[in-house]
Amino acid sequence: MGVDYAAARKLIALAARLENKGPALMLGRHRMHVRDRFRDRLEGDLAEHGFGLTWNDLHQPDGFAETFFEALGFPRVEAMDISDFEGAGILHDLNAPVPDALRDRYGLIYDGGTTEHVFDVASCMGNIDAMLTQSGVLAACSPGNGWFNHGFYQFGPELVYGYWKHGCQYDVLSCSMLPVRPRFREVALPDPAERGKRIRMRGAQQAANRVYLYYEVMKTASSRPYRAAMQTDYVRRWSDHDRAAERGETAFERRRQEQDAHV
Secondary structure, eight states: OOEEHHHHHHHHHHHHHOSSOOOEEEESOOBEEOOGGGHHHHHHHHHHTTOOOOHHHHOOTTSBSHHHHHHTTOSOEEEEESSOTTOOSEEOOTTSOOOGGGTTOEEEEEESSOGGGOSOHHHHHHHHHHHEEEEEEEEEEEEEESOTTSSSOOOOHHIIIIIIITTTOOEEEEEEEEESSSTTOOEEOOOHHHHTSOOOOOGGGSTTSOEEEEEEEEOOTTOOOOOOOOOHHHHHHHHHHHHHTTOSSOHHHHHHHHHHHTO
16 A cells, blocks of 8 residues: 555644654555645645645655655654565564564554555564554554455454553554545544444445555553453453453453463
8 A cells, every 4th residue: 555645644643743753664665645636735734734845845756655754754764574575674574573673663663554464463563562662653554444355354443442552551542444435534433442332334434435444553651562352342241241240350351461461
């Protein structure tokens, strides 16, 4: 995928909010995919968020996105891929643990369509956690629905809340659905654990219309690696059932505590 207009405007808003920008890492070497008809809008977004930049300031002759991130204030921009076929400078298979030299290194990691191609999701997400500094942010624009046969997976908000928030103890800065058409009808996706039920996609949000899952999560002082994520709406139902049966501490809370003891 890369950075299209919908992702670019979210990243511009994110960069404007971040006080301390560290080096940035692209998972895959991403290209800019902002169509000509959206470039005036992009310049308006830049102005709105205090960036005195034009499209020409963001454009890179080879079409890749390093200049875009550098213009937003990230001091160094690197790209990781399993192959150097697109010129990535860091070669690594995200199914395997990252080397120590990459740990605690990046203030921003951007996933513009890579993690769905990595079979071992737990290892992949654990690598992202390992590479982020404290207060570092993962920003992702991933296939959410309607992308059959694009990669191994299509991701939903449970990845954001069940894994990153409730599992890894990250702060969720943003979580929304970005439809391909109509392009600007963004839908915020709240935490299913707080609602007690998952979000249902209806009407124009159904599978016939492709959507992206866009999210931003921030690593905190209390964040930790985590592997045993469970769907949050089910955990709430199971736990409420155990409490109603007067079982005291629920089996699911004990399981999470046991997992925490091994982190």
